[in-house]
Amino acid sequence: MPSAAGETIHPAPSATTLAARLLTKRFGARAALREVSFELRSGEAAGIIGPNGAGKTTLLSILAGVLAPDEGELTQTGGSVGWVPQQPALYSKLSAAENLRLFARLEKLADPEAAVARMLEQTALADRADEEVGRLSGGNRQRVNIAIGLLSEPSVLLLDEPSASLDPRQRERLWEFISALAQRGTTVVFSTHNVAEVERYANRVLLLADGELLFTGTPRELEQAVGGDPRDFEAALVDFLHQRGH
Amino acid sequence: MRWLLVKDLQILKRSPLLVGLLIVYPIAIALMIGFALSSPPGKPKVAFYDEVAPGQGTIRLGSQKINVAGYASDLLSSVDPIKVDSEAQAIAKVRDGAALAAVVIPSDLPQEIQSLITQGVGDPTVKLYLNTKDPIEKQFVDQAISSRLNQVEQDVSKQVLHVAVSDLQEVLDGGSVQILGQDVRLLGLRNARTIIQGTIASLPRSSPLRVALSQVNAFADLAIQGLGFASPVLGSIGTPLTVDETQLAGRTTPSDAYAAAIAVIVSLMFVTVLLAAGMLALERSENAYPRLVRGLVTPGRLLTEKIALAAGCATLVTLVMAAFVSLFVHLDWSRFELWVAALALGGLAFGALGVAIGGLAREVSAASLLAFLVSLPVAFVALVPADAVSGAVKTALDVVAFLFPFKAALEAVSNAFTGTSPGAGLPLVHLAVLAVVFGGLARVALLRFAAR
Numbered sequence: 001m002p003s004a005a006g007e008t009i010h011p012a013p014s015a016t017t018l019a020a021r022l023l024t025k026r027f028g029a030r031a032a033l034r035e036v037s038f039e040l041r042s043g044e045a046a047g048i049i050g051p052n053g054a055g056k057t058t059l060l061s062i063l064a065g066v067l068a069p070d071e072g073e074l075t076q077t078g079g080s081v082g083w084v085p086q087q088p089a090l091y092s093k094l095s096a097a098e099n100l101r102l103f104a105r106l107e108k109l110a111d112p113e114a115a116v117a118r119m120l121e122q123t124a125l126a127d128r129a130d131e132e133v134g135r136l137s138g139g140n141r142q143r144v145n146i147a148i149g150l151l152s153e154p155s156v157l158l159l160d161e162p163s164a165s166l167d168p169r170q171r172e173r174l175w176e177f178i179s180a181l182a183q184r185g186t187t188v189v190f191s192t193h194n195v196a197e198v199e200r201y202a203n204r205v206l207l208l209a210d211g212e213l214l215f216t217g218t219p220r221e222l223e224q225a226v227g228g229d230p231r232d233f234e235a236a237l238v239d240f241l242h243q244r245g246h
Numbered sequence: 247m248r249w250l251l252v253k254d255l256q257i258l259k260r261s262p263l264l265v266g267l268l269i270v271y272p273i274a275i276a277l278m279i280g281f282a283l284s285s286p287p288g289k290p291k292v293a294f295y296d297e298v299a300p301g302q303g304t305i306r307l308g309s310q311k312i313n314v315a316g317y318a319s320d321l322l323s324s325v326d327p328i329k330v331d332s333e334a335q336a337i338a339k340v341r342d343g344a345a346l347a348a349v350v351i352p353s354d355l356p357q358e359i360q361s362l363i364t365q366g367v368g369d370p371t372v373k374l375y376l377n378t379k380d381p382i383e384k385q386f387v388d389q390a391i392s393s394r395l396n397q398v399e400q401d402v403s404k405q406v407l408h409v410a411v412s413d414l415q416e417v418l419d420g421g422s423v424q425i426l427g428q429d430v431r432l433l434g435l436r437n438a439r440t441i442i443q444g445t446i447a448s449l450p451r452s453s454p455l456r457v458a459l460s461q462v463n464a465f466a467d468l469a470i471q472g473l474g475f476a477s478p479v480l481g482s483i484g485t486p487l488t489v490d491e492t493q494l495a496g497r498t499t500p501s502d503a504y505a506a507a508i509a510v511i512v513s514l515m516f517v518t519v520l521l522a523a524g525m526l527a528l529e530r531s532e533n534a535y536p537r538l539v540r541g542l543v544t545p546g547r548l549l550t551e552k553i554a555l556a557a558g559c560a561t562l563v564t565l566v567m568a569a570f571v572s573l574f575v576h577l578d579w580s581r582f583e584l585w586v587a588a589l590a591l592g593g594l595a596f597g598a599l600g601v602a603i604g605g606l607a608r609e610v611s612a613a614s615l616l617a618f619l620v621s622l623p624v625a626f627v628a629l630v631p632a633d634a635v636s637g638a639v640k641t642a643l644d645v646v647a648f649l650f651p652f653k654a655a656l657e658a659v660s661n662a663f664t665g666t667s668p669g670a671g672l673p674l675v676h677l678a679v680l681a682v683v684f685g686g687l688a689r690v691a692l693l694r695f696a697a698r
Contacts (some may be wrong), residue, residue, distance in 0.1 A: 066536045083540065089533040093257045105249045106542040132260070148537070 016077065017042050017187045018063065018156050023072035025058055025211075032058040035072065036213045038206060040189065042078075042155065045182045047202030048191040049237070051246065054208040056191040057086065060160045063189060079155025086160040088145035092134030096125050096144045099133055103148045119147040123177070139170030146177070157181060159190040163197060175201050199233040207237070209246040250543065250551045254525055258559075268520055269563055273513050290387045292325040293339035293348035293375075295332060298355060305360035312405050314356045322349075324394045325387075333373070340377050347387045348375040363406055418473050435473070439466035502575045507660040509571065511592065512625055514564045514659075515652060518593050519617045522556035522600025526688075527613035530695055545692045549685060552601050557593030564589050568663070577663045584662035584670055591677040592655030598684035599651060605691025628653035651680050 018040040025033040033055045040046055048056045061067040063074065064083035090099050100119055104112035120126040123143040133141055142162065149157060159178070163171045179201060182188045189206075192198060198205055199219045207215040207222070215222055223236040226243065258265050304311050328345055330336045336348035350373035362368030372395065376388060416423070420434025433441075442463045449456050529535040529548070539545055568577060568585060577585075603620060607613035628647040635643065647653040658673035660666070 061536075065540045083537065085533060085536060087533040089537040091253065091257060091532055091534060093260045094253065098253075098256065102249055102253050103537075103542070106538070 015042050016040070017079075018077075018081075018189070019075040020063070021073050021075075023059070023062060023069045023074065025055075025062060025067065025069050031211050033062070033069070034211045036208075036211075037072075038213065038216050040156075040187050040204065042187055043182055043185045044204055045178075045188040045202050046190070046204040046206055047198035048189065048206045048208060049193075049195065049198050050208035050214075051241070053210070055211040056208055057160055058211075059206075059208065060158050060189065060191055063156075064158050076156060080152045082149035082152060082154030082157045084146050084149040084157070084159040084162060086162075086164060088133075088141045089148070090133045090141060090144055093132060095130045095132055096120065096136065096140075096147075097129040099144055100147060100151065104151050107152050109152065115151050119151060122150070123147045137170075139166050139173070142166060142170070142174065143177075146174075150181070154186065156187040156189065159188070161191055161193065163192065163194065195234045195237055207240070209241060209244065214244050214246075215240065247543070247547050247551045247554075250548070251555055254551070254555050257525075257528070264524075268517055271516070273563075273567060275512055275516070277509055289324065289326040290346045290390060291344065292322075292327055292387065292391070293330050293336040293345040294322055294325075294327040294350075295330050295336045295348070296351045297333070297353035298351055299353065302353075303356050305356050305363070312402070312409065314359055314402065324390050337375055340375050343377070346377050347391060349373070349391065350375075359402065414473055418470060435466055435470050439463060439470065442466060503577055503664045504660050506568070506571045506575045506577065507656055507663050508629070510564050510568050510589070511652065511656045511659055513567055514560050514589060514592050514655065515596050515621055515625060517560035517563055518556045518596035519600040519603065519621050520614060521559060522552050522597040523604035523607065523613040523617040524610050525555060526552045526601045526604030527607055527610045530608050531610050535695060545695075546689060549601050549605075549688050549692070552604070553594060553597035553681070553685065556597040556600055557590060560593045560596070561586070561589045564593075578665055581662050581665060585659070587674060588655065588658035588662040588670060591674050591681070592651060592658060595651035595655065595677040595680040595684065598681045598688060602684045602688040602691055605688045605695055608695060624650040624652045628656060648676075649680075651677055654680065 016039050019038075021037050023033055023036040024031065036055075036059060038046075048059060050056055058067065060083075062069050064081060066083070091102070094102065097116055097120065100116040101112055104115045109115045117126075120129050123146065125140060125143055125147070128136060128140060133144060136144070142165075146159070146162065149159070157178075162178070163174055166174060175197070178188055178190070190197075190202075203218060205215060205217060205219055205222055206213060215225065217225075219233055222240060223233060226236045226239040298314075303316065304313050306312075325347075328339055330339060330348075333350045336345075336350055339345040340348045352371065352373065355370050355372070358368040358370035360368070362370060374391060415421075416432055416434065418435050420432050420437050422429050422431050442459055446456055446459045446463060449459070526549070529538065535548075538548060543551075565585065568589075571577065572579065599620070600617060603616050604613045607616045624646075627643050628650070630643055654673040654676040658670045658677065661670040661673070
């Protein structure tokens with residue numbers, strides 16, 4: 001993870017917060033996930049990567065509890081799981097504060113107003129709090145989207161392609177925010193098509209293809225697995241997929 | 247659920263155009279329907295061909311003439327006539343839709359009437375061609391012309407009886423009749439009896455003619471008594487019933503209240519179905535549904551909230567509408583609790599139908615379109631008059647009407663407004679069952695709601 005100075009930081013993971021065992025999901029005859037198993041620890045940032053149709057969103061949906069697996073089991077210890085879907089799940093006619101307040105009340109938080117104020121502060125949206133979400137920029141909408149996922153101060157945060165449709169500046173600010181969360185001990189799991197984001201911000205790679213988990217380890221371990229140029233993570237990823245017949 | 251309701255009301259408050267359309271559009275439609283149903287129908291266009299030659303439309307009865315052709319033209323008073331020059335043209339007018347019906351007066355109509363009256367043999371017939379394409383208009387034209395034909399028949403009978411009574415009076419009292427252009431004096435039975443009685447008195451007591459003339463006198467007595475009695479009887483048959491018509495500025499009739507009930511239920515249906523379908527589909531369009539149902543709200547509670555929101559808003563709107571309508575049409579305010587119950591249960595049933603539509607359509611625009619596509623025929627099917635279609639079609643329409651809330655809601659609200667039978671109990675139970683059934687269907691539709 002990069003620090004404020006841009007230096008990559010991979011804090012030492014601690015206790016297991018999320019464990020998936022032999023997760024399988026089928027849509028009709030097609031297997032979207034096949035016996036996927038992994039464990040994630042507190043403060044770990046896991047990037048799910050793979051070609052289109054690999055099963056990234058399906059895996060995140062199962063981890064979020066939106067989809068139920070056909071087989072396998074999921075264990076989550078301590079705290080709650082926050083989920084940030086790919087498309088901002090917000091009411092565009094409500095303001096940022098009203099969206100946060102609604103979900104804080106639905107989550108039955110002890111002090112909804114304090115939670116709203118805290119999230120507006122953390123996402124630097126306090127000055128736009130009363131603006132209708134439909135009038136906010138894509139980046140600010142995504143920040144509100146993430147803020148809702150963080151309302152309950154979850155121990156695990158799941159993000160489905162969080163940087164999609166953001167410009168480079170917004171993307172940079174988003175990753176700063178997510179990195180800070182991981183540094184504070186939140187387990188972060190994100191999916192992305194951007195290989196550079198995984199190399200830069202993840203300390204664990206989950207490589208999926210055709211519903212199968214082909215690799216789990218650090219970005220460096222993936223490069224070593226193919227024996228390629230350690231300075232080119234993307235080339236190593238492509239080689240790895242070729243070697244596995246994808 | 248409370249916070250979801252608050253959220254939806256906030257969204258509605260910030261969508262004034264949507265709310266305005268949802269309220270104004272159905273009310274405009276409802277008022278138009280109510281106006282159309284409570285306005286008298288216009289005169290139907292009817293092609294008319296009279297084959298009777300000028301001057302040939304008169305029949306002779308005894309000493310008097312009756313103008314039958316004049317009565318035939320009375321048929322036209324209840325229609326908007328299109329005069330044509332042949333029977334073929336009249337039929338063509340019906341076939342090409344220019345006229346709803348055609349009436350043809352055959353050339354032998356006066357002779358047939360005369361033959362029937364004087365000899366008891368004859369078949370006076372007026373030809374009527376009806377356009378069967380539109381069963382409701384066919385029924386309307388058929389009724390308009392048939393009632394006019396009945397009136398003409400009564401008028402002709404009355405005229406014939408008048409002639410018969412007049413001739414009987416001349417047989418009794420004497421007078422003059424025209425025979426071959428000559429005035430011929432009739433003696434009359436009473437005068438004949440006076441002459442006979444005078445003759446008998448002038449004859450010697452032993453005259454054999456006295457017995458014979460006394461028999462003639464007795465017959466004359468009997469005939470005078472019999473015919474004297476027949477005249478007023480025949481006269482009374484000619485006018486069996488008199489209508490004493492008095493026009494009063496009274497209260498409106500139950501049919502006006504029924505039209506008001508239709509207007510209110512059309513509004514209830516559109517507001518509820520569109521709101522429920524749209525607000526549920528909005529949860530998916532805003533991508534909020536998966537976030538809500540992962541532990542924050544169950545799908546069942548979400549559906550209940552949407553149904554309650556739509557039913558609550560629509561009940562409020564239609565209660566205000568009914569109160570406004572009651573300024574012009576008499577609605578029974580003493581049954582106000584039943585108004586609320588009927589509108590609320592109707593709203594719940596329509597709301598459940600709405601969320602089932604919203605669950606199936608999944609997108610706001612598709613849900614709105616589907617809501618309209620379903621609502622219009624549902625209302626139409628329930629409003630088709632029972633005698634406007636054949637038996638099998640009627641049965642099919644009844645089944646469809648039974649499966650949707652419109653008819654039950656209309657019966658419940660109509661009863662609530664006026665207290666007329668049938669009662670509101672069964673329709674209210676029907677609405678409650680439909681609310682549960684459509685709610686169940688909506689729950690099934692939600693299984694694929696989150697899928698892309």
